[in-house]
Amino acid sequence: MTSAVIFPWQQAVWQQMKPAGNARQHHALLLKGRRGIGKLGFALALAQSRLCRQVDAAGRACGKCQDCYWFEQGTHPNFRLLMPEALSVPSESADGEGEGNQSEAGSAKSARKPSQQISVAQVRALDDFIYLSAHQARDKVVLIHPAEAMNTAAANALLKKLEEPPLEVLFILVTHNMALIPLTIVSRCQQVAMSAPDQAAARDWLIQQGVADPDFRLAMSGFAPLQALQYDEQQATYHADFIRCLSVPEKLDPIELAEKLHKQDLSSVTGWLQKWCYDLMSCRASGRVRYHLQQMAVIQRQAVVIDPVACGFLWRSLVASQQLARHPLNPRLFLEEILLNYVDLIRPARSKAG
Numbered sequence: 001m002t003s004a005v006i007f008p009w010q011q012a013v014w015q016q017m018k019p020a021g022n023a024r025q026h027h028a029l030l031l032k033g034r035r036g037i038g039k040l041g042f043a044l045a046l047a048q049s050r051l052c053r054q055v056d057a058a059g060r061a062c063g064k065c066q067d068c069y070w071f072e073q074g075t076h077p078n079f080r081l082l083m084p085e086a087l088s089v090p091s092e093s094a095d096g097e098g099e100g101n102q103s104e105a106g107s108a109k110s111a112r113k114p115s116q117q118i119s120v121a122q123v124r125a126l127d128d129f130i131y132l133s134a135h136q137a138r139d140k141v142v143l144i145h146p147a148e149a150m151n152t153a154a155a156n157a158l159l160k161k162l163e164e165p166p167l168e169v170l171f172i173l174v175t176h177n178m179a180l181i182p183l184t185i186v187s188r189c190q191q192v193a194m195s196a197p198d199q200a201a202a203r204d205w206l207i208q209q210g211v212a213d214p215d216f217r218l219a220m221s222g223f224a225p226l227q228a229l230q231y232d233e234q235q236a237t238y239h240a241d242f243i244r245c246l247s248v249p250e251k252l253d254p255i256e257l258a259e260k261l262h263k264q265d266l267s268s269v270t271g272w273l274q275k276w277c278y279d280l281m282s283c284r285a286s287g288r289v290r291y292h293l294q295q296m297a298v299i300q301r302q303a304v305v306i307d308p309v310a311c312g313f314l315w316r317s318l319v320a321s322q323q324l325a326r327h328p329l330n331p332r333l334f335l336e337e338i339l340l341n342y343v344d345l346i347r348p349a350r351s352k353a354g
């Protein structure tokens with residue numbers, strides 16, 4: 001199980017959220033923020049502190065009492081963690097937010113693909129836990145991660161529980177994408193914006209974790225420190241190659257590139273192109289790039305050629321393709337299509353002619 005951890009950049013939020021004397025927390029919290037910034041670790045720390053018998057002055061769980069022991073073993077009787085099956089497969093990861101990689105690893109091992117959704121059955125299974133008396137009549141915590149993985153039926157089943165919550169139950173919902181959470185759920189939760197570290201703080205933290213090339217990894221993972229930590233060497237090689245191909249637009253061959261990359265994690269490849277397009281738009285609009293600082297020159301050259309509106313469309317379509325990328329029918333065709341769309345963008349005249 002992912003461990004409870006309060007990252008250095010979360011201290012301010014922790015101060016606001018920590019259990020404080022006899023003031024009760026809201027019965028349902030919705031932690032929102034980008035993927036890969038440590039929301040799950042924080043949510044677990046919050047859950048553990050609610051169950052711990054001897055929190056310290058900063059409101060953190062003691063790590064020594066019976067409750068902390070159970071919690072850390074993943075066997076606390078007053079705690080339930082709801083995740084999609086695909087995320088709950090055992091992993092080396094310290095985070096649990098690097099969803100793409102983890103779920104791929106999990107599905108490779110078993111014949112049936114683990115579900116990416118939180119089902120209504122999982123939510124209904126909470127009934128006894130929530131409504132029957134607590135172990136030693138104490139607080140109970142339900143953690144749902146990520147909340148957007150609940151399908152409609154599951155969300156409706158949860159809504160009933162949020163509407164008439166037993167006093168001693170705390171719900172903690174975690175989301176990477178607020179737009180996907182039904183408003184009926186949102187309206188019953190206290191929203192908590194989870195901060196991302198600035199680049200210097202993220203860099204310091206990665207160095208502490210023993211990462212030798214923190215700047216490169218941060219840029220390549222969209223400045224999400226936990227994803228940067230998981231960024232693996234083999235993927236880095238393919239990614240670097242991908243950037244090299246995009247940096248020589250005259251020679252870019254979408255069919256050849258799709259052939260090279262179709263065995264990679266397609267969600268990652270889609271994300272690479274998404275970041276590239278983001279930089280094209282950003283460069284065009286403000287002269288700045290966010291991800292590809294070393295390719296600034298080539299991005300500047302291309303940014304003046306492209307149609308910014310078309311680039312925006314492509315970027316949005318890539319966001320949508322992220323979902324599809326997890327289970328494409330034909331990986332090679334999937335990549336060919338998104339790369340051909342990209343070539344249309346950078347060589348508009350040529351694509352119309354031929």
Ligand SMILES: [Zn+2]
Pocket residue numbers: 052053054055061062063064065066067068
């Ligand atoms: Zn404790």
